[in-house]
Each structure stands twice: as C-alpha cells, then as structure tokens.
Amino acid sequence: MSNKVNVLSLLVLGVVVGAIGTFSYISLRGPATDSIQVVTAEQDKPLYWVAPMDPNYTSDKPGKSPMGMDLIPVYKKELGGIDAGPGTIMISPEVVNNLGVRKVKVKKGLLHTKIETVGYVKYDEDLLTHVHPRVEGWIEKLYVKAAGDRITAGQPLYQLYSPTLVNAQEEYLRALERNNQRLIQAAMERLKALQVPDDAITELKKSRQVKQNITFFASEGGVVDNLNIREGFYVKPGNTLFSVGNLDQVWVDAEIFERQSSLVSTGQTVSMTLDYLPGKVWNGKVDYVYPTIDSKTRTLKARLRFDNRHWELKPNMFAQVTIHAEGEKALLVPKEAIIRTGSSDRVVLALGAGRYKSIxxxxxxxxxxxxxxxxxxxxxxxxxxxxxxLLDSESSKSSDFKRMNSQAEDEISVPSTITVEASINSLMAGHRMVNMDHQAISEWNWPAMTMDFTVADSVNFSVLKPGLTLRVELSKSDDGNVEVTAIHIPDSDKSQSNDSGNRATVSGVVNSVMAGHRMVNISRGPIEKWNEPASDVSFMVGKDLDMSVFKVGAMLHFTFENRDGQFVITNINPMQMSGIDGE
Structure with a gap:
C-alpha cells in the first residue's frame, strides 16, 4: 500500500511541476536514493543581436538585418562569461588542441636589422701602387707580358735605356776617379733619386763600366693591372707604365638605398656570397661610408673590407652583400604571428579562458x-x-574591424618597398612602362614571373634597354599598384648601355634661349633607338657652336650626347628639315 502511495505522490508532483513550468527536469541521484534535484530552465539573455552577413551591424533587440535576414543573438556564455566586445570568439580546449594553436608572449628584445644589397670587388687602394719612370727613355726589354700576371717582390719588370741614366753613371765614375767624397755622395744620391737599384750601383762601383740598359725590379708583390707599355715604347716621367695591386685584402663597394642610409656605420659586420662559389660566405667589416648620395641612383656607397689570402676574390666580381646593422630594443612578436592583408596588419590576441580576438x-x-x-x-x-x-577568419564574422579590401579607419597604410633582380624584356616609352622577368619576392609571396611595371618619373627611363639585367626598387601603394621607384645598373652593363645610347641625331623647334648659360629648350622629335617619344628638353650647347643660330621658333636638325645625365648639343644644321625622326 505504501509503495502505491509513493508512486502516486511522484505523479502528482510531476503534474504540479509541469503546470507551474518553473523546472526543466527531475533527476534521481541514484538507484539507492529518493532525493530529487530540480534545475532551473531559465536561459541567459542575449547580449546583443548581429546580422549574419554583416558582422559590423549590431542591435540591442531582435529584428531584421538591412538585407532582410533575421538577426542572430549573441549570448554571454559564448564569450566565456565575459563580454570582450564584437569580434571575440570562444573555442573549447579540444578544438584548440586539434587546430594546433600555439601562443607566444609579446616581449621586448633586440631587433637585428639586415641590409641586403649588391657590391663589386675592387683592389684595396691602400695597397695599390703605380709604376712610373723617373727619366725619359726606351723600353728595351719587358719582363711583364700581360695584365693579370702575378709578380713577386724583387722580380725584374723592365729594362730601360736612357741617356740621363748613362750620364748619371758617368758622373759617379768621375767622382770615384777623383776620390772626392762630396762628389761621390752627390752622384750616388742622384742615381738613387733616379731609382737605379742599389745592386746596380754596387756593381758599377766594382766594374767601373757604364751600363747602357738598367733593369728595374718590383718593390712588392701583387697582380699587374693597366699594362700600358710594350717593348720599344718611348716613355717619360709623366707616363704610368702599369699598376701593381695586392689581393691579400680587397675592397667591395656596396650601394645602399637612401632610406636605409641611416642604418649603416663604420665597423659593422658584413657577410658576402658570390655566385661562382655557392655556399661559401666571406665575413668582413664596413671600412668607410661615403659622405654623399649618388644623384642618379639615389644610393649611398659604403666601402667594405675583406681578407683574401687565397686570392679567390677578384676585382670586378659581382657579390651579394648583407650588412648586419646594430640591434635595437623593440616590442617583438614572431613574424609568423603577423597576418598581412595589404591594407592593414593584424594579430590574433589570446584573451584567456579560450577567448581570441583579431586586432x-x-x-x-x-x-x-x-x-x-x-x-x-x-x-x-x-x-x-x-x-x-583560421581564428582571424572566425573572428571576422563578428569583428569590429574592416577587412582586407577596405581602408582601415584607425590607421594609414604605408606602401611596402622591396628590391629585386630583374631582366628587361621590352619597353613602352610612351606609357613609361617596362616588361621584366623578376626573381621571386618572398616578402609579397610572389613567385618569379614576367610582369609589366610603370616607372616613376624620378627614374631616368633613357638608360633602360631590352636585355639589361639590373636591381630595381618596387613600391606598392595602398590601392595595390606597383611601380619602379629606383634602379641600380651593374658597372658591367653601364658601358653597354652607354655605348648604344650615348648619342642621337634629331630635329626640333627652339622654344627658348638662355644665351648667358649656353642653354636652349627644344621641342624635339621621337628617338626610336632609345624608345623615347617626342618631348620638350633643355640642352646645353657645346663651346665650339655659335649661339646666334638658336632663335625662338627656328627649325633645327642637330646631334647631341648624353654626358653623365646632361644633354649637350655637339653639332647643328639650321636647315628646315621637318619630319625627320631620331636616328
């Protein structure tokens, strides 16, 4: 009877609970207990409502989004019990583990800045010597046959016949015959001043025989450079016979872009690699930083010094150089933590308790x-x-920041700039555009490819030629456009470029004349070999030309040269010759 009463009591209690609607369920603690636990069914109230297709649209009450869709409620429990604002996401520990999320602490440390550029090997000019004769004469015998020959100290270089040396020997012998110490000393000093070797003077004193030809020897070892003589040449004291360079140490001239010039100083550590010896690294120092900026390339030249005991580094070699600038204290995060979107940079901030937010x-x-x-x-x-x-993508669904293709409202984007090696395929001078094959650009995640680029007005377009290999500075603006803002042409290619583009003949009309400065402004025709369209250009007038020929409105046919970036008229024909294109 008692069991029936207990069952009946439970049924009545269930009916009462269902009627009142204040309890969600009834649970028994276990089979051996008659106690009852009641859990409330009241849900957390939403913090706000958000549009499913526009995370920036929020409302404090339910309704429709601007696109006519139902707003989605956001609950406090979804944010880990703490409201960190729109854009905060909550991830369970299991999901964090499955995604492989790693967190790092933002800390201060030394930032080691590297400047990567190119350089050219040259002789150490502190160890470079030039060989000059002290007298006039004829080269009777030449022991050095070609530039690049290695010589050692004391090695014979050349034999010289000189009447002056013959007379100086005879004066010394006469002084010896008279046994006058003052004359002997004076005659010997003269022979030494004329660079007659000590051994030749000693032999002359013993043999008392004048030598017609005197052999001259190397004062130090090295490599012969700029050999300007051959046997039979007549030489004078003003002639440089050749130079001798010591390659135990070499200089490397590196060119630094103007924006990086403040980071370079004397004594900094430098590493260098060359294509012809892959895998080998040379370590050196910044020996000197030149005080001026090149007006054409907008680069600063730095002189680097390297040991070269095995003579592996040879003058005029092309090298890749890395200058290790001094570290500075800064607030640092790992590079892989940065999300680069083009218009802004972002990181995913770990707020704790499984909460993350993209900022x-x-x-x-x-x-x-x-x-x-x-x-x-x-x-x-x-x-x-x-x-x-993945976290940034999820956070963006309710983020209060604008995305990749929108301009960030809280900051101004700064165009990124890089340097890369490229080869020119073709030019479009009328549009100031160039088609180039460029190497891979890791900073922008670009592979090596062929592209068209516009060329900034600050760059001298006339020096660009198809087939030319050079290093270019590319700058990316806020709207994603990329243009060439600076160029560097290797010395080996500069002579090629100047050979074919140094002189042109063209017709034009005089616009203005500045006789006092020997300068004229002319509307010239196009120059096909330079891929240059017709334009108004200011020219200097050569000193041997008559300025009176230049009159405003006159039609001229003239030849000019590019002399270090300055256009100089060298020849002129004042005849009316319209319709003639540049040659």
Whole structure:
C-alpha cells in the first residue's frame, strides 16, 4: 500500500511541476536514493543581436538585418562569461588542441636589422701602387707580358735605356776617379733619386763600366693591372707604365638605398656570397661610408673590407652583400604571428579562458625571426603564432574591424618597398612602362614571373634597354599598384648601355634661349633607338657652336650626347628639315 502511495505522490508532483513550468527536469541521484534535484530552465539573455552577413551591424533587440535576414543573438556564455566586445570568439580546449594553436608572449628584445644589397670587388687602394719612370727613355726589354700576371717582390719588370741614366753613371765614375767624397755622395744620391737599384750601383762601383740598359725590379708583390707599355715604347716621367695591386685584402663597394642610409656605420659586420662559389660566405667589416648620395641612383656607397689570402676574390666580381646593422630594443612578436592583408596588419590576441580576438596592429621593421610592433599590443600580451588565419577568419564574422579590401579607419597604410633582380624584356616609352622577368619576392609571396611595371618619373627611363639585367626598387601603394621607384645598373652593363645610347641625331623647334648659360629648350622629335617619344628638353650647347643660330621658333636638325645625365648639343644644321625622326 505504501509503495502505491509513493508512486502516486511522484505523479502528482510531476503534474504540479509541469503546470507551474518553473523546472526543466527531475533527476534521481541514484538507484539507492529518493532525493530529487530540480534545475532551473531559465536561459541567459542575449547580449546583443548581429546580422549574419554583416558582422559590423549590431542591435540591442531582435529584428531584421538591412538585407532582410533575421538577426542572430549573441549570448554571454559564448564569450566565456565575459563580454570582450564584437569580434571575440570562444573555442573549447579540444578544438584548440586539434587546430594546433600555439601562443607566444609579446616581449621586448633586440631587433637585428639586415641590409641586403649588391657590391663589386675592387683592389684595396691602400695597397695599390703605380709604376712610373723617373727619366725619359726606351723600353728595351719587358719582363711583364700581360695584365693579370702575378709578380713577386724583387722580380725584374723592365729594362730601360736612357741617356740621363748613362750620364748619371758617368758622373759617379768621375767622382770615384777623383776620390772626392762630396762628389761621390752627390752622384750616388742622384742615381738613387733616379731609382737605379742599389745592386746596380754596387756593381758599377766594382766594374767601373757604364751600363747602357738598367733593369728595374718590383718593390712588392701583387697582380699587374693597366699594362700600358710594350717593348720599344718611348716613355717619360709623366707616363704610368702599369699598376701593381695586392689581393691579400680587397675592397667591395656596396650601394645602399637612401632610406636605409641611416642604418649603416663604420665597423659593422658584413657577410658576402658570390655566385661562382655557392655556399661559401666571406665575413668582413664596413671600412668607410661615403659622405654623399649618388644623384642618379639615389644610393649611398659604403666601402667594405675583406681578407683574401687565397686570392679567390677578384676585382670586378659581382657579390651579394648583407650588412648586419646594430640591434635595437623593440616590442617583438614572431613574424609568423603577423597576418598581412595589404591594407592593414593584424594579430590574433589570446584573451584567456579560450577567448581570441583579431586586432589591428602597426608593424615596423623585420628581421629573420621577429617583427617590431609600433602600436596595438603591450608587453606581456599573448598572441597566436599558429592557426591564426583560421581564428582571424572566425573572428571576422563578428569583428569590429574592416577587412582586407577596405581602408582601415584607425590607421594609414604605408606602401611596402622591396628590391629585386630583374631582366628587361621590352619597353613602352610612351606609357613609361617596362616588361621584366623578376626573381621571386618572398616578402609579397610572389613567385618569379614576367610582369609589366610603370616607372616613376624620378627614374631616368633613357638608360633602360631590352636585355639589361639590373636591381630595381618596387613600391606598392595602398590601392595595390606597383611601380619602379629606383634602379641600380651593374658597372658591367653601364658601358653597354652607354655605348648604344650615348648619342642621337634629331630635329626640333627652339622654344627658348638662355644665351648667358649656353642653354636652349627644344621641342624635339621621337628617338626610336632609345624608345623615347617626342618631348620638350633643355640642352646645353657645346663651346665650339655659335649661339646666334638658336632663335625662338627656328627649325633645327642637330646631334647631341648624353654626358653623365646632361644633354649637350655637339653639332647643328639650321636647315628646315621637318619630319625627320631620331636616328
């Protein structure tokens, strides 16, 4: 009877609970207990509502989005019990583990800046000597046959016949015959001043025989360079017979872009590699930083010094140079933690308790491992360094930041600039465009490919030629356009470029004349060999030309040369010759 009463009591209690509607379910603690636990069914209230297709549209009450879709409620429990604002996501520990999310702490440290550029090997000019004769005469015998020959100290270089040397020997012998010490000393000093070797003077004193030809010897070892003589040449004291360069140490001239010039100083460590010896690295120092910027290339030249005991480095070699600038204290995060979107840089901030949020940051310099944070983070913050792209994508669904193709409202994007080696395929002078094959650009995740680029007005377009290999500076603007803003042509290619583009003949009309400065402005025709369209150009007038020929409105046919970037008229024909294109 009692069992029936207990069952009946439970049924009545269930009916009462269902009627009142204040309890969600009834649970028994176990088979051996009669106690009852009641759990409330009241749900958390939404914090706000968000549009499913526009995470920036939120509302404090339910309704429709601007696109006519139902707004989605966002609950406090979805944000880990703490409202960190729109864009915060909550991920369970299991999902974090499956995604492989790693977190790193933002900390201050040394940022080691590297400047990567190119350089050219040359002789150490501190060890470079030039061989000059002290007297007039004829080269009777030449022991050095070709530039590049290696010589050692004391090695014979050439034999010289000179009447002056013959007379100087005879004066010494006469002084010896008279046994006058003052005359002997004076005659000997004269022979030494004329660079007669000591052995030749000693032999002359013993043999008392005048030598018609005197042999001259190398004072130090090295490599012969700029050999300007052959047997039978007549030489004078003003002639440089040849130079001798010591290759135990070499200089490397490196060119630094103007924006990096403040990072270079004397004494910095330098590493260098060459294509002809892959895998080998030379270590040296910055020996000297030149005080001026090249007006054409907008680069600063730095002189580097390297040991070269095995003579593997040879003058005029092309090298890849890395200058290791001094480290500076900065707020750092790993490079892989940065999400680069083109219009802004972002990181995924770990808020704790499984909460993450994508935020915008301002990034400064980079080194091999770290990026400098200028604003957006504080020391001690933690950011995701792996799987951050997935977290950023999820955070963007309710983020309060604008995305990749929109201009960031809280910062101004700075165009990125890189340097890369490229080869010119073709030119479009009328549009100031160039088609180039460029190497891979890791900073922009670009593979090696062929592309068209516009060329900035600050770059001298006339020096660009099809087939030319050079290093170019590419700058990317906020809207994604990329243009060539600086160029560097290797010395080996400059002579080629200047050979074919140094002189042109063209017709034109005089616009203005500045007689006092020997300068005229002419509307000239196109120059096909330079791929240059017709334009108004200011020319200097050669000193041997009559300025009176230049009159405003006159039609001229003239020849001019490009002399270090300045156009100089060298020949002129004042005849009316319209319709003639540049040759």
């Amino acid at each position: 915008s940051v301002k990034v400064g310099r980079y080194d091999e491992k770290f990026a400098e944070i200028l604003s957006g983070l504080s020391e001690g913050d933690r950011v995701a360094s792996s799987a951050q792209f």
